[in-house]
Amino acid sequence: MGLLGILIGLGLLVWLAFRGWSVLLLAPFGALVAALFAGEPVLAHWTLTFMNSAAHFFAQFFPLFLLGALFGKLMEDSGSISAIADFMMRRLGKNHAILAVVIAGALITYGGVSLFVAFFVLAPMAQELFRSAGIPRRLMPATIVLGTSTFTMSAFPGTPSIQNAIPMPFFGTTPFAAPGLGIVASAIMLGFGLWWLRRIEAAARKSGEEFGEGSPATSDDLASDEQMRERASVGREFDPAEIAHGKRAQVTPPILIAVLPLAVVILVNLSMTLLILPSLDLGFLSEARWGGISRSAVSGVWAVVTALGAAVATVVALNFRRLPTLRATMDAGANASVLPAVSVASLVGFGAVVAAMPAFVIVRDWVLGIGGGPLVSIAVATNILAALTGSASGGLTIALDALGATYLARxxxxxxxPALLHRVAVIGAGTLDSLPHNGAVVTLLAVCGSTHGESYRDIVVVGIIGAILALIAVIVLGTFLGSF
Structure with missing residues (x-):
């Protein structure tokens, strides 16, 4: 009965989430169903197991959600993202339209800008380039996915994405875990994705297919679509309802000023990770009032938080006069972080209750018994959970909460x-999370004025198949050569 309860609770969570129900309601409900079938104390699991785990996740990672969303909104309203997109359009132009969109997306997201913020700048850029180049509109979503949601989310060393930060407290790693393998994985994702998109572009030209028509969604559309908002808030770290709030600059900044905050994120992250934090005396963390934790449990998160904080200060200082409503922009950025953080924390609470069920031993033994060692096992676990929850961050945290200590011991x-475990886990979570129900996928299709029937096949190829190929390569290389 216990295993049946876990399956029913998970099934209800997935099914109702697809239909637009809030995870804030579904996660505790699914957890209580699992506890009820197992004959476990229901209220104790809700108020203790569920809430303690959710609160722990929130305490660890909310600063990243907050600063990431704030930085993204400031970059948008200052005109910095638009300036970068315009620069890429002028430099590469319609003859390299796909490459221009991919590079612009990669630069923006690797620099720490939230995904949904990037969507609303990259989609108009792609539309203009693709129309002038005669590339079908249906390729816009896959092109944006390749630049924003693949290697810069899960593979490239030092990425400030929340997914790359989640394994750090579990494994004592840094944002630059397994940098060589991360670069190899990034090259595979990027190379494979570009090959596929160019292949489809050539086939479309040969058949005489043109740009086509569509009706893109606006920020107001997303703000009023509650089902889309619920899905999106679990799928990524920015509440799309806040996109329309604030006011954008009338004039975009010069390209150097626009890019500088992104460079600050990368340079400060690198400096904190390799130079500053290792040189500091953090022995006080072992005291009881700090929880008796180790340096490695917090240094990775501290590096990313400091980098994003420095970038926020930089974009405000450089664009103070360009931000017409600074308080409204900052309020919108801060508000945009809350719903995604609490939603993912609720998924983590659900996972904690499931892991506390006696029947979970069966699931744990099955996962740990998968052939190929801990690398294959953790890849399968993160893939499955990210697919079921429609969230790379939620699936990754559930997997590591339940099995992270076991993987580390093995x-x-x-x-x-452990850096190898980190990189495999993050790339694994960034594969099957892009199934049709994923909030980022649903939102991107709407923003591009496309549908699943028109564009999802290409999203699967560049966002899932490419990532799986990179994951396999990392596992094989890591098994034979170790972490590098």
Whole structure:
């Protein structure tokens, strides 16, 4: 009965989430169903197991949600993202339309800008380039996915994405975990994705297919679509209802000023990780009032938080006169972080209750018993959970909450570098999370004026198949060569 309760609770969570129900309601409900079938104390699991785990996730990662959303909104309203997109259009133009959109998306998201903020700038850019180049509109979503939601989210060393930050407290790693393998994975995702998109573009030209028509969604449309908002808030770290709030600059900044805050994120993150934090005396963390934790449990998150904080200060200082309603912009950015953070925390609470059920031993033993060692096992676990929840961050945290300590112990037994576990787990979470119900996928299709029937196949190829190929390569190289 316990295993049946877990399956029913998970099934209700997934099914009702697809229909637009709030995860804030579904996660505790699914957890209570699992506890009820197992004969466990229902209220104790809700108020203790569920809430303690959700609160722990929120305490660890809310600063990243907050600063990431705030930075993204400031970059949007200052005109910095538009300036970068315009620069890429002028430099590469319609002859390299796909490459221009991919590079612009990669630069923006690797620099720490929230995904949904990037969507609303990249979609008009892609529309203008694709129309002038005669590339079908249906390729816009896959092109944007390749630049924003693949290698810069899960593979490229130092990315400030929340997905890359989640494994750090579990494994004591940094944002630059397994940098060589991350670069290899990034090259595979990027190369494979560009090959596919160019292949489809050539086939479309040969058949005489043109840009076509569509009706893109506006920020007001997303703000009023509650089902889309619920899905999107779980799928990524920005509440799309806040996109329309604030006011954009009338004049965009010069390209150097627009890019500088992104460079600050990268340079401060690197400096904090490799130079500053290792040189500091953090022995006080072992005291009881700080929880008796180690340096490695917090240093990775501290590096990213500091980088984003410095970038927020930089974009405000450089664009103070361009931000017509600074308070409204900052309020919108802060508000945009709350619903996604609480939604993902609720998924984590659900996972904690499931992991506390006696029947979960069966699931745990099955996952850990998968052939190929801990790398294959953690890849399968994160893939499955990200697919079911429609959230890379939610699926990744559930997997590591339940099995992270076991994976780390096995890695230590076999002299496996935890950085390798980190990189495999993050790339694994960024594959099947892009199934049709994923909030980012649904939102992007609406923003591009496309449908699943028109564009989803290409999203699968560049966002899922490319990522799986990179994941396999990292597992094989990591198994034979170790972390590098």
């Amino acid at each position: 890695a230590q037994e076999t002299s496996l570098d």
